[in-house]
Amino acid sequence: MAVKDYLRERFFPHIWCAGCGHGIVLNSLIRAVEKLGMSKNEIVMVSGIGCSSRISGYVDFHTLHTIHGRALAFATGVKMSKPELNVIVPMGDGDALAIGGNHFIHAARRNIDITAIVMNNRIYGMTGGQYSPLSGYGTLATTAPYKNIDQSFDTVQLATAAGATFVARTTTYHVQQLTDLIRRAILHEGFSVLEVMTQCPTYFGRKNKLGGAVEMMKYMQKATTPIGSKAKQKNPELIERGVFVEKEQPEYCSEYEKIIQRAMASGS
Amino acid sequence: MESKIKFVQGNEACVEGALYAGLEFFAGYPITPSTEIAEHLSSRLPRKGGRFIQMEDEIASLCAIIGASLTGHKVMTATSGPGFSLMQEALGYAVMAEIPCVIVDVQRGGPSTGIPTHVSQADVMQARWGTHGDHAIVAFTASNHQDVFNMTVEAFNVAETYRTPVVLLFDEVVGHMREKLEIPEPGQIPLVDRLRTSVKEGVDYHPYLPREDGRLPMSDFGGVHRYNVTGLYHDMWGFPSDNPSVVHGLIRHLVDKIENNANLIARYKKFHLDDAKTVLVSYGSAARSALHVVQHLRGRGQKIGLLELQTLWPFPSDIIQDVCNRAEYVVVVEMNMGQICQMVKQAVDCPERVFLANRIDGVFITPTDIRNILRLVAGKGV
Numbered sequence: 001m002a003v004k005d006y007l008r009e010r011f012f013p014h015i016w017c018a019g020c021g022h023g024i025v026l027n028s029l030i031r032a033v034e035k036l037g038m039s040k041n042e043i044v045m046v047s048g049i050g051c052s053s054r055i056s057g058y059v060d061f062h063t064l065h066t067i068h069g070r071a072l073a074f075a076t077g078v079k080m081s082k083p084e085l086n087v088i089v090p091m092g093d094g095d096a097l098a099i100g101g102n103h104f105i106h107a108a109r110r111n112i113d114i115t116a117i118v119m120n121n122r123i124y125g126m127t128g129g130q131y132s133p134l135s136g137y138g139t140l141a142t143t144a145p146y147k148n149i150d151q152s153f154d155t156v157q158l159a160t161a162a163g164a165t166f167v168a169r170t171t172t173y174h175v176q177q178l179t180d181l182i183r184r185a186i187l188h189e190g191f192s193v194l195e196v197m198t199q200c201p202t203y204f205g206r207k208n209k210l211g212g213a214v215e216m217m218k219y220m221q222k223a224t225t226p227i228g229s230k231a232k233q234k235n236p237e238l239i240e241r242g243v244f245v246e247k248e249q250p251e252y253c254s255e256y257e258k259i260i261q262r263a264m265a266s267g268s
Numbered sequence: 269m270e271s272k273i274k275f276v277q278g279n280e281a282c283v284e285g286a287l288y289a290g291l292e293f294f295a296g297y298p299i300t301p302s303t304e305i306a307e308h309l310s311s312r313l314p315r316k317g318g319r320f321i322q323m324e325d326e327i328a329s330l331c332a333i334i335g336a337s338l339t340g341h342k343v344m345t346a347t348s349g350p351g352f353s354l355m356q357e358a359l360g361y362a363v364m365a366e367i368p369c370v371i372v373d374v375q376r377g378g379p380s381t382g383i384p385t386h387v388s389q390a391d392v393m394q395a396r397w398g399t400h401g402d403h404a405i406v407a408f409t410a411s412n413h414q415d416v417f418n419m420t421v422e423a424f425n426v427a428e429t430y431r432t433p434v435v436l437l438f439d440e441v442v443g444h445m446r447e448k449l450e451i452p453e454p455g456q457i458p459l460v461d462r463l464r465t466s467v468k469e470g471v472d473y474h475p476y477l478p479r480e481d482g483r484l485p486m487s488d489f490g491g492v493h494r495y496n497v498t499g500l501y502h503d504m505w506g507f508p509s510d511n512p513s514v515v516h517g518l519i520r521h522l523v524d525k526i527e528n529n530a531n532l533i534a535r536y537k538k539f540h541l542d543d544a545k546t547v548l549v550s551y552g553s554a555a556r557s558a559l560h561v562v563q564h565l566r567g568r569g570q571k572i573g574l575l576e577l578q579t580l581w582p583f584p585s586d587i588i589q590d591v592c593n594r595a596e597y598v599v600v601v602e603m604n605m606g607q608i609c610q611m612v613k614q615a616v617d618c619p620e621r622v623f624l625a626n627r628i629d630g631v632f633i634t635p636t637d638i639r640n641i642l643r644l645v646a647g648k649g650v
Contacts, residue, residue, distance in 0.1 A: 008496075011507050044489050046335070057496055057507060062489040064338065065498035065508075066331065067361050073328035077335025077343075078489060080319055081293045085339070085490050106324040256319060263314035 006030045006040065008060050015054055017125075019213025021172035021198030025090070025119055026055050028175060032182035043086045046075040048100060050092035050126050051200075052119040061088075069099030072107040075114050083113070083253035086186060093120040093134040097153050101133075108162035111190045112252035116164075117182065118155055118193065121200035129203030140207045155195040156244050165190035167245035171197040171220040174241060184243070190251050197224070197239070272451045278442040279304035281413040281449045282346070282372060283312060285420025288451065290459060292318045292341040295332035297325055297351060300384040301440040302374035305346035326351035330358040334367045338497065340462075340488030342424055346372035349382060349391055352398070359433055360399030361499045363522060366431040366476075366484060368462055370423045373435060374443040375552075377630045386630030387440040389552050390604035395435045396581050402519055404526030406533060407435040407581040411555040413449045416442060418457070419535070419578055425460040426533060430525055431484055437580060439603070441553035441632050462486050465493065476518075477504035482525045527582050535578035536587055540566055544573030546642065547592055548625075549612055550601035551577040553632065558601040560635045561642070572642075580608065585615040597645050598622045603633055 007030070016022050033043065043061040047053035049068035056063040062085075066074045071089050079087045096104050096118045107114060123141060124130040131141035131148045134155070139148045159167045166188040170177045178196060185192035199205060199216035210216050225231045227242035274284070282305055286294075294313055296306040310320045319336075323329040326347050333343035347355065352373045362369055375391045377383035395407040408423055410416040416438060423434040465485035467473040469492035478484050487493040496506040501518055503509045526533070539562055541547065550558035555576040562574045575591050577584065592598045593616055600609035606624045613619035625641035627633040643649065 008507075010505070040494060041490065041492060057498070060494055062338075062494050063496045064335065064489075065496060065500070066334075067357055067499055070327060070331045070358065073323065073331035074335040076321070076323070076328070077293070077295060077332030077337075078339055079335075080321055080332070081336035081341050081343075082339040082490050102324050103328055106328070256314075256321075260314040260317055260319075263311070264317070266315070 001034060003027070003030050003034070006033065006060055008058055011057055014058055016051060017202040019199065019201040020051070021121060021200070022052050022055060022119060024172040024175060025117065025178070025196055025198060026058065028179040029055075029088070029090075029117070029182050030059070031179045032186065035179070035183055036186060038086060042084070043088065044078050045088050045090070046071045046078060047090050048095040050095045050124070052090055052092040053095060055090045069095055070103060071095070072100060072103040072114065072116065076107060076112055079112055079114055080253055080256065087113070088115045088117065088186065090117045090119060092125075093118060093122060094124050094132040097133045097155065097158070105158070105162040108159055108164040108191050108193065110252040111163060111165050111249050113189050113191070115185045115192045116194070117185070118195045119198050120155065120195055121198045121204060123200050123204040125200050125203050129207055135204075142207070155193070159193035160245050163191070164193045164245065165247050165249050166192035166243070168193070168243045169195040169197070169239070170241045171224055172199060173217045173220045174224075177241065181243070188246065190249060274449045274451065275446055276413065276449050277304055277444055277446055278413050278416050278438060279374065279444070280308055281416040282420050282436070282438065283308040284449065284451055285417040286344050286370070286424070287312060287316070288417070288457070289421040289424035290342045291344050291424070293333060293336035293343045294318070294345065295321045295323050295329040295336070296345050297323055297329050297347065299326070299348045299351045301376055301443050302346045302348045302372060304443070305372060305374070326354040327358060330355040330362070330369075330371065333369050334358065334362055334365075337367050337369050338489045342368075342428070344370040344372065346374065348374050348376050348384070349378045350380070352391060352394060356398040360401060360403065362433040363399065363403045363405070364499045365497050366522075367433070368427040368431055369433050370420075370427055371433055371435050373437055375437060375439040383630045385440070387553065387603060387632050388630065389437070389439055389554060389602050390607065390628075391437060392580055392604065392607040395437055402523065404523045405435065405581050406430070406432055406526060406579075407437050408535065408579055409437045409552045410442065410578060411552055411576060412442070413447050415578065417449060417451070421457050421459070422535065425458075428460045428462040430529070431462070431486070432526060435581075437552065439552045464488070467493065474504040475506050476502060478521055482521065530582040530584060531586055533579055533582060534584035534587055536584060537576040537578065538591070539574040539576065541573035541575060541591055543571050545596045546570070546572040547595040547598045548572065548574045548601055548638070549577065549588070549592070549598060549608070550574060551580060551608065554601045554603055557633050557635045557638055561638045564635065577608070583611050583615070588612055588615040589617075592616045592622070596621065599625050599638070599641060599645060601625045601633065601638055603627050
């Protein structure tokens with residue numbers, strides 16, 4: 001199928017600013033789904049609140065645009081009540097890791113088969129550029145006029161520690177890798193986390209004098225490196241890209257099927 | 269074969285009612301005094317192929333059942349005051365997105381952590397106005413276990429009929445007290461399933477275009493119709509809209525579909541009201557003491573009756589007016605500072621004749637408490 005067959009063109013133009021990275025993620029997501037040959041009827045996209053969460057409105061899947069931070073909780077209900085569905089949850093960094101942090105770690109802990117895509121642009125864009133848990137020490141935001149003193153989460157380490165069984169990271173610059181990692185995250189049976197570093201030229205870029213979208217994407221090219229590369233050994237500041245965790249562990253809905261069998265065997 | 273007559277807690281009667289109604293998915297979080305509902309469902313649901321999950325908090329619990337409702341299942345969660353506070357944003361989402369679901373609040377004393385193991389009925393207004401924005405809500409209550417069962421079944425029927433969240437406002441006394449429950453035969457109480465669309469695959473389905481009767485046929489997630497569900501104001505496609513006529517039309521629809529059917533949704537019981545000069549209005553466990561007083565004073569020849577409300581929201585103003593406007597005195601019996609009393613005052617012609625008999629100290633209101641107020645109202649002193 002052509003890319004446009006996965007889109008709800010009726011609802012375009014989209015709300016994203018010129019140069020925003022979220023459209024690149026949307027593009028890669030559709031290409032990944034297309035490569036997997038999945039039926040649109042078997043995909044449910046659940047999102048929360050924020051610029052990134054609007055991605056669900058534009059795709060021709062079953063789409064559930066929910067409340068701030070709670071997408072994974074809604075998604076857990078969708079997946080557990082109908083495990084044959086493929087559930088994809090795009091989230092922003094604030095949505096996933098500030099207001100939604102609790103749901104994030106518990107979904108990971110359960111290892112429920114949901115694909116979480118954290119679109120990390122290091123800022124609250126929808127509300128006009130406030131600092132997020134991933135903005136980083138020393139950055140500027142409309143609520144950090146004297147520079148941010150909050151330390152960041154490392155999404156990959158957090159997801160790994162919480163028990164996610166597929167954990168990966170890439171950027172909107174590395175678009176081929178992005179498509180491939182979304183495909184693998186969807187294929188993985190268990191809770192998958194993909195952090196996508198993406199650019200918000202309108203707020204994060206302008207506030208921190210990082211230039212436009214092109215300069216911000218070039219920065220992501222330079223600031224990242226494949227996992228375990230020689231460059232990383234020389235320069236520990238580089239951020240690694242690739243798959244950090246990929247392991248098999250009992251998936252939550254499959255485990256619950258066993259509970260149903262045990263309960264039914266025990267009689268009434 | 270399992271006995272149809274049980275000696276159980278009210279929380280178990282709620283579980284039995286939910287299973288009778290066809291509950292398939294429950295998500296919850298432990299909290300006194302509602303925990304037994306989660307405990308029993310963790311055992312009972314998987315035996316019939318249903319699913320139970322203990323979530324990380326009450327917010328997640330309500331969110332999860334909304335998700336499960338959209339895949340076509342009958343869903344419920346249960347909590348008490350603090351958890352109900354946490355659920356308010358998601359409750360508004362269920363109102364806005366028109367998702368059938370049942371939320372049980374076994375009330376305890378508040379505010380805050382309050383008095384967890386003691387009784388209260390102080391969440392009545394929270395059920396009505398806890399979530400932000402104009403909206404309508406349905407809330408039921410019950411005073412005994414047979415009615416807990418019946419109103420739980422009713423809650424599912426109304427949720428599925430009107431595509432709305434329904435709140436079951438029980439209280440600690442009803443929840444934890446043990447008494448007889450007789451489980452009706454299958455089919456004895458009619459069950460309602462949600463209306464599903466007859467629109468065929470490939471034909472445009474408008475998930476948020478009400479029919480002439482105001483109802484919106486649903487399509488399960490995973491089915492042939494793919495559509496958007498959002499908590500934003502939305503058009504007939506479910507897509508966000510800030511068009512003033514769309515916004516106006518949707519809020520009117522959300523409120524009217526409940527408020528215009530208030531009399532259809534009203535459930536109540538009348539005791540000795542035909543010639544009553546003194547009318548007690550009560551609900552939940554407080555109505556047990558109120559009924560005791562009525563029966564006792566009738567034995568002494570007093571013209572006193574009881575209107576027991578089982579629907580609290582939408583407020584049954586018509587029946588309140590009908591019963592109370594003929595009375596010399598109306599005494600509202602409840603365990604809060606007059607949350608329903610205020611509503612009764614608003615509904616009747618002579619609010620100065622409406623009095624409150626209450627307890628707010630975590631102790632169950634007794635017939636003596638009520639009789640003392642009745643003496644004061646009659647100018648007899650205590």
